[in-house]
Amino acid sequence: MPLLPASPSQSPSPSPFSSAFPSRDAVVSALRAAGCVFAEDEAELILATARTGDELGALVDRRVSGLPLELVLGWAEFRGLRVAVAPGVFVPRRRTEFLVAEALAHAPDASVVVDLCCGSGAVGAALAAALDRPEVHAADVDPAAVRCARGNLADAGGRVYAGDLFDALPGALRGRVDVLAANVPYVPSGEVALLPAEARDHEPLAALDGGADGLDVLRRVAAEAPNWLAPGGCLLSETSERQAPAAVDAFTRAGLTTRLAVCEELYAHVVTGVRT
Incomplete structure (x- = not known):
């Protein structure tokens, strides 16, 4: 994984440290x-x-x-990888490692992987590292995220596209995707202001705000996912405990065979939908 150089200090006051290393x-x-x-x-x-x-x-x-x-x-650890991150790009969370684990459990031999709403590309990079040389694609609406993901997925030969959800992907992927990981924004609009300052002040709103109930983007992804999944392919999205029933309903309404997985240790909730 590439490691970004540290940016210069933005603090207006002089550092208390000298050119010699302090203790x-x-x-x-x-x-x-x-x-x-x-x-x-x-x-x-x-x-x-x-x-x-x-x-x-x-x-x-x-x-x-x-x-x-x-x-x-300049980096975040994600499933043992050093994933480069940059200002204005969503920082991968440890709980999202559970989404990757669920994808690998369902599709250990996946050959075509898509990381939608990819941010830094951490999910795609982790899947690429765990699978046997898969074809990896990723997409995000934010240009800063696209630049960052391209660096993180370069070693895996991943292709990263700029655009809104499935509109960004090449049409040739329709009906071929084994794992469609969509770590969509799912914070309700009215709760964004309640997030910790590190997320609220330093991460893009588009990566956090999921609409009135937090599930606007998830519903859009679920509705169109069956057109892109291969037979037996799976869509996976992270959600919250409170939103999980509505997220499961959205997947089911899209015609997917759906289940909810929970990891108490990471307080992670992942909805998986399979095209049968």
Whole structure:
């Protein structure tokens, strides 16, 4: 996976660190004072990333100012991969690893994979790493996400398209897709303001806002997915516990054989629909 270089500090105040590396304790103290719950773990990652004291100061300043750790580092860990992330791109969540696990459990021999609403391309990259050289396609409406995903999927030979959902995909994929992973936005519009600041202030609204009940995009994907799935192919989407019954209904109404899987450890809910 490509690793993006750290961006220069956006903090207007000078860093308290000099060109010499400060102690680990000094970094931990700065992070803890800023409210970072896992200050020790974050300090280890930041120290491992910085090449000079000045760069370390810039990284710490950015984290202290509230920038998500993944954007400070330039990467996020996802199923053992270092997935490059960039400002303005949705940061993959650990709970989404459960969606990948469900896809692999249903289609361990998948040869054609589509990562819809791909963001950084983390889901497509994880599927490509686990499967036997699949044909990987991904799409997102946001140009920044498309650029990021192209870098993350380059080693897998993945093709990434810009556009709205299925409109972005080549017509030749119709009826051929074994795994259609659609990590759609599912936060209800009225609840976006209640999200943690790291998501609300640093991630694109289009990757978060799922409409009035959070399921607008999911319903659109479910309705059209059967036209793209191969016989036996599956559509998978992440949702919340509260939304799960309505999400299952949307998949079922589309003619898919549907089931809901729950991972208590990750507090993850994944709806899978199979074209029979």
